[in-house]
Amino acid sequence: MALLVQKYGGTSVGDAEKITNVARRVAATQAAGNQIVVVVSAMGKATDELIALAQSVTKSPEPRELDLLLSTGELVSSTLMAMALRELGVASISMGGAQAGIQTDTAHGRASIVHLDPARVRRELDTGRVVIVAGFQGITDDMDITTLGRGGSDTTAVALAAALKAERCEVYTDVDGIYTADPRVVPSARKLSEIGYEEMLELATYGAKMHPRSIELAAWYKVPVLVASSTQDIPGTLIHDVDNGGNAMEVSNKVSGVTYERNVARITMRAVPDRPGVVAHVFEPLTDAGISVDTIVQNASAERLTDVSFTVERADLVRALEVSSRVASDIGAADCVANDHLGNVSIVGTGMQNAPGYASRMFRALSDAAINIEMITTSQIRITCIVDEAQVNDAVRVLHQAFELDTE
């Protein structure tokens, strides 16, 4: 008998019929001899509607109050799920974050789980019940309701799986797994049967359906996570500790996938005086303005002047340019110039760092396709090139082929 934690997102529980469909899947999985914890998000647009309600009363809702308000969305879907299961003859019980023992800090709107005591959940499982837990929420020492912020329900599911030492956490969404590339761009993209946590982290950052935070948690506690379709009964992708250690040298292709991003804008601050602390002067005001900076490249210094380039989301460009132009003037840099029609393309795979041929193979493939590389940034398991937005699709296809991702 396996213990499974299953998470269903908002579109999967969008109305009574969909909830009943999910309940049937859960019932079948239980009938196959498993203990099941189900984590649900709020129904469809419920969270948006609650936010709109708050904004009809005040333009700036207090985070604590907003949390208590928003937490009701998941309570509604979890109680309905419990009712739907009982309607199918399956004993079940729903729990809010408090009942499920999910203790968080007091950072309303983006709380972190501090401790998870699964005693009550386990007790109910042991009586043969399916336990439904409202995702996205927890409770502070002071009994205040918190929400976990973005990716909250995924985090709830993974945390419960870790605390319960579940065999697997299953995340059901409207995509059926993780692909080697976006199938809309690369028709020959292939669904991966498995992937490591770190690779998934990179893929998730570029738009896949799990929040990095929940994957980090899964990696930390080594919780295997299956990402699969909530409607189709087909195999998904298992995210787990892929062991490449023993046979790393025999693995001919360590690239798992190609990801991309559009809507990237770049700002270059030119002729920045190269003295200690100057980079902090550049980026702190951007952070203060709530602007998220992605890739940063600082060119080698010439005559104690350096150019600093960084990318932001295109939507943030105007504000970012205002802030950085002011900074440039303050610190005695020449000026700021922007390019607002960029994108990026990355290859992702563990083990790349030990096999230096990957970067040059990537650059060669792009060069052969006459795609100019504007900036380069690398991490342990990813190499990213900033390219012209118009060439993003071509770049993804070229790399998918160059790394032979369309063949198993």
Added chain:
Amino acid sequence: MALLVQKYGGTSVGDAEKITNVARRVAATQAAGNQIVVVVSAMGKATDELIALAQSVTKSPEPRELDLLLSTGELVSSTLMAMALRELGVASISMGGAQAGIQTDTAHGRASIVHLDPARVRRELDTGRVVIVAGFQGITDDMDITTLGRGGSDTTAVALAAALKAERCEVYTDVDGIYTADPRVVPSARKLSEIGYEEMLELATYGAKMHPRSIELAAWYKVPVLVASSTQDIPGTLIHDVDNGGNAMEVSNKVSGVTYERNVARITMRAVPDRPGVVAHVFEPLTDAGISVDTIVQNASAERLTDVSFTVERADLVRALEVSSRVASDIGAADCVANDHLGNVSIVGTGMQNAPGYASRMFRALSDAAINIEMITTSQIRITCIVDEAQVNDAVRVLHQAFELDTE
């Protein structure tokens, strides 16, 4: 500085504008130097909508799940109220039943408050905040959410007032107080400035706006309760310990009001064998069928046969007649006959039991108006006559005048 508990019903918090209006009243009351706890019901039809949602999933929602679902209605309105107060610059915090320390038994759907620990509420009050508490809900020892059933939010308010030793519990509704009679029937009906708990209990039973349960709680803990309008700034009615003890003999008129009810049906079971236990045989099957029996009259026995009459709501008559006809046959009674066009009229007042003239004065007044009395029943503070439904309005007016209720 007084500590007040104010309760606002669902229509008073039906939308953002109404919530903001209530927040203004609360802000003004606080500005006048009071500490305030606000108890709110769910917005308008929110509870009905949640019930409909449950029924779209299952015909028979599990009470525990339904409680958790319904509890969200009051969480939404209380968080919005807290936000509206902050929007007006008033520090505030909202709490669910759990945060407010409202411990109940496990009788889902109709839980009773077992213990109320107001420590957190008091702590927040002492920091200068208005505390908003979601009405109608509590939490069990096992951290399960319960709802208090009918009259739940009134009960929450009174219980908080008792636990906090508040100066007063104020219940704001769409009526502005308790009247000597229904103003739609008796244009000269007068609003009472005060009334005793027991009289209020009788008046509430006949359709006034507080559930008897909350009045009983207020009486037990001697919490003064003001019933007043949520929209108009006019005096309401104070329900409190009216002391008639010392000067009872000097009080010329102990009748506080006249109440009535339509849609009453009567069943008479004729020629019932008059043996021990027979009455239980008559009423147990009705209870089992969920039929609520009001007035019961058993006539004096003649030749070991007796007639038993009782009233039910007209909507229950057909079922009640089926059940009681079956019973009549079982126990050897002659038959059952029904009258489905009755009503009742009552005079209510403390001290009546010590002044026997009231009953005869009531019967005389009705007789003078040619109103036939079908049945009579009395309690400590109420005398009720069952009359023809067509004569209910006349009876109310006649009695209002006979007991000089239109003059202070």
